[in-house]
Amino acid sequence: MLGGLATAGAGGVALGAHHENDAMGKLIYRAIPSSGEKLPIMGLGSSATFQRIAGSEDVAAVKGVLSTMVELGGTVFDTAPSYGASEQVAGQVAKELDITQKLFWATKLNVAGYGGGKADEKAAREQLERSFQYAGKEVIDLVQIHNMGDLPTQLPILREYKQAGRIRYIGVTTTFQTQYEAFVQMMKDETLDFIGTDYAIDERHAEEMILPVARERGISVLVYAPFGRSRLWSKVRGKAVPEWAKEFDAATWAQFFLKYVASHPDVTAITPATSKPANMADNMRGGMGRLPDAAMRTKMVALIESL
Numbered sequence: 001m002l003g004g005l006a007t008a009g010a011g012g013v014a015l016g017a018h019h020e021n022d023a024m025g026k027l028i029y030r031a032i033p034s035s036g037e038k039l040p041i042m043g044l045g046s047s048a049t050f051q052r053i054a055g056s057e058d059v060a061a062v063k064g065v066l067s068t069m070v071e072l073g074g075t076v077f078d079t080a081p082s083y084g085a086s087e088q089v090a091g092q093v094a095k096e097l098d099i100t101q102k103l104f105w106a107t108k109l110n111v112a113g114y115g116g117g118k119a120d121e122k123a124a125r126e127q128l129e130r131s132f133q134y135a136g137k138e139v140i141d142l143v144q145i146h147n148m149g150d151l152p153t154q155l156p157i158l159r160e161y162k163q164a165g166r167i168r169y170i171g172v173t174t175t176f177q178t179q180y181e182a183f184v185q186m187m188k189d190e191t192l193d194f195i196g197t198d199y200a201i202d203e204r205h206a207e208e209m210i211l212p213v214a215r216e217r218g219i220s221v222l223v224y225a226p227f228g229r230s231r232l233w234s235k236v237r238g239k240a241v242p243e244w245a246k247e248f249d250a251a252t253w254a255q256f257f258l259k260y261v262a263s264h265p266d267v268t269a270i271t272p273a274t275s276k277p278a279n280m281a282d283n284m285r286g287g288m289g290r291l292p293d294a295a296m297r298t299k300m301v302a303l304i305e306s307l
């Protein structure tokens, strides 16, 4: 629960005070509006970092990253059939680690491409069935239509699976600015449990366009690319994290960036991608302890914009 002072923050939203948890070391949880189920705010994405899974070294890295997330209380794992061997290898690794049932498995559906192509219904169903096989789950937690691909064909398929109890939550994603307007309209028109979109301290379109509609419509938000597709890493290379970041328990730049996103009350969970267990542990700490308040968020943006 967001408690304490509510002030108009960056992006014009009411932002609460610092504590959503009593102590460091305990992950913040946020509720899924359509069910009330609570999810740990920090999870793991897998596109670029898991895509290049070729040999046993890469599989060992996936194992290290997934086990670190779960050891530190995380559950949300975001994948997609289009992320190379990510779905398949992560599913196998989860089985070996015996964590399959602990994971909130979030995958995607899209056989239509991103440019307004038409989905073949049979191919869509086959893709979905492969996802069940790879996840090793009889019920998948979340399936989203990837990048708004052919919604008239693919969304009813997800609804049918949800109705049958095989998918718990359904949603739609985009991280393409050219799709934002249509995305927001779709959020108003459709009944969805989740959306997935990009949001980072240097890419705040979501604050203006997407998050307010998610709040209004009671849609859960999964945040992608919280490091600005790695733009942020080049901005801060060689620079120290400011002293004042201690006021919201951010010891590293990763925690600084993640806490900016996490402190928006309409964000349900964040899935930063990494191929390294140490970075995974760092990222999990971005979901623990105090969060910046509205004034601090403004200061954070000013710093990043000055770099």
Ligand SMILES: NC(=O)c1ccc[n+]([C@@H]2O[C@H](COP(=O)([O-])OP(=O)(O)OC[C@H]3O[C@@H](n4cnc5c(N)ncnc54)[C@H](OP(=O)(O)O)[C@@H]3O)[C@@H](O)[C@H]2O)c1
Binding pocket: 044, 045, 046, 047, 048, 049, 078, 079, 146, 147, 173, 174, 175, 196, 223, 224, 225, 226, 227, 228, 229, 230, 233, 254, 271, 272, 273, 274, 275, 276, 278, 279, 280, 282, 283
């Ligand atoms: N339309 C969609 O549905 C859509 C679109 C985009 C993304 N996504 C999802 O969102 C996920 C995240 O987005 P993204 O892949 O663009 O990645 P990202 O999370 O913005 O950035 C990942 C990069 O940050 C580095 N990194 C991660 N943690 C770090 C840390 N603590 N310290 C230093 N470097 C760190 C990683 O390198 P190391 O491997 O070296 O840690 C990697 O190069 C994707 O994997 C995917 O699951 C979905």
